[in-house]
Amino acid sequence: MNEKRIGVDYSELHQLDSPTNRLIRESIWGIEDDIGQQSFITPRYLDQLVPRLSIEKTTRMLDVGSGAGGPAIYIADRTGCKVCGIEINEVGVEVSRKLAKNSGLEKKTEFHLGDAMEMPFAKNSFDLAISLNVLNVFEDKTELFKEVRRVLKPSGRWAFLSGTFEISGDEETKRKMARGYLIPQYYDSLESYKEKLKLAGFRIEEITEYVADFRVQVKKWRDAYKKHSSMIAKEQGEENTRYHIEYFDTYLKLVDEARASNHLVICSNPE
Numbered sequence: 001m002n003e004k005r006i007g008v009d010y011s012e013l014h015q016l017d018s019p020t021n022r023l024i025r026e027s028i029w030g031i032e033d034d035i036g037q038q039s040f041i042t043p044r045y046l047d048q049l050v051p052r053l054s055i056e057k058t059t060r061m062l063d064v065g066s067g068a069g070g071p072a073i074y075i076a077d078r079t080g081c082k083v084c085g086i087e088i089n090e091v092g093v094e095v096s097r098k099l100a101k102n103s104g105l106e107k108k109t110e111f112h113l114g115d116a117m118e119m120p121f122a123k124n125s126f127d128l129a130i131s132l133n134v135l136n137v138f139e140d141k142t143e144l145f146k147e148v149r150r151v152l153k154p155s156g157r158w159a160f161l162s163g164t165f166e167i168s169g170d171e172e173t174k175r176k177m178a179r180g181y182l183i184p185q186y187y188d189s190l191e192s193y194k195e196k197l198k199l200a201g202f203r204i205e206e207i208t209e210y211v212a213d214f215r216v217q218v219k220k221w222r223d224a225y226k227k228h229s230s231m232i233a234k235e236q237g238e239e240n241t242r243y244h245i246e247y248f249d250t251y252l253k254l255v256d257e258a259r260a261s262n263h264l265v266i267c268s269n270p271e
Contacts, residue, residue, distance in 0.1 A: 060081070061081055061126060064134070087112070088114065136185045162262070165260050176250040207264070
């Protein structure tokens with residue numbers, strides 16, 4: 001990512017990260033693609049998403065599970081839109097606010113500490129809601145989708161990027177994947193997502209599957225943990241380190257078996 005072009009100083013994220021996390025992030029994204037994401041996305045995903053969702057200066061956008069705020073701030077800087085993030089992790093909100101302030105984007109962004117299952121926003125507050133590779137942490141996705149729909153304006157759009165899985169009945173794989181990135185995960189197939197969106201009242205507009213670049217990112221995570229395993233173990237413990245390597249090995253195997261993928265789902269609120 002060209003930092004001069006977008007005008008955001010993402011080095012603030014590296015100063016707040018631990019030394020081990022900086023090594024992991026450098027192995028996965030390098031300086032060019034590191035915008036504070038804790039997922040499989042790259043700036044190129046966002047560069048493609050902006051025109052597809054017609055995000056412009058007048059758009060009021062919600063980021064569900066905004067993490068450290070990097071992707072939301074990237075979009076605000078590129079488009080001039082107003083972005084509101086909701087994140088349950090206190091450190092994530094703190095980092096997001098600091099990054100926005102230091103980048104001169106605090107008037108374009110706001111970040112709230114809270115649970116997306118019960119958001120502190122009025123009905124019909126947003127033109128657009130997005131979520132980037134965090135939906136697997138929500139157990140009751142139908143109720144989450146209903147809450148997202150509540151805060152969207154009539155004809156508002158809901159776009160999320162999420163891992164999708166075909167692991168029903170495979171208890172061993174479920175065990176290996178259950179903790180995710182140290183957070184309990186609740187995996188859905190694409191068909192399950194479709195059904196839950198329908199129950200929540202959304203109309204699906206389009207679905208795009210990412211495979212090749214998604215596999216590249218999963219492999220980068222796995223390779224980074226293997227490369228820096230001894231240092232990670234000193235900081236996070238040997239058990240957590242072994243678990244993460246097994247997790248990413250399993251994830252990569254599922255991708256190669258066409259049992260895991262990454263889908264972008266774009267929906268509209270039909271009201």
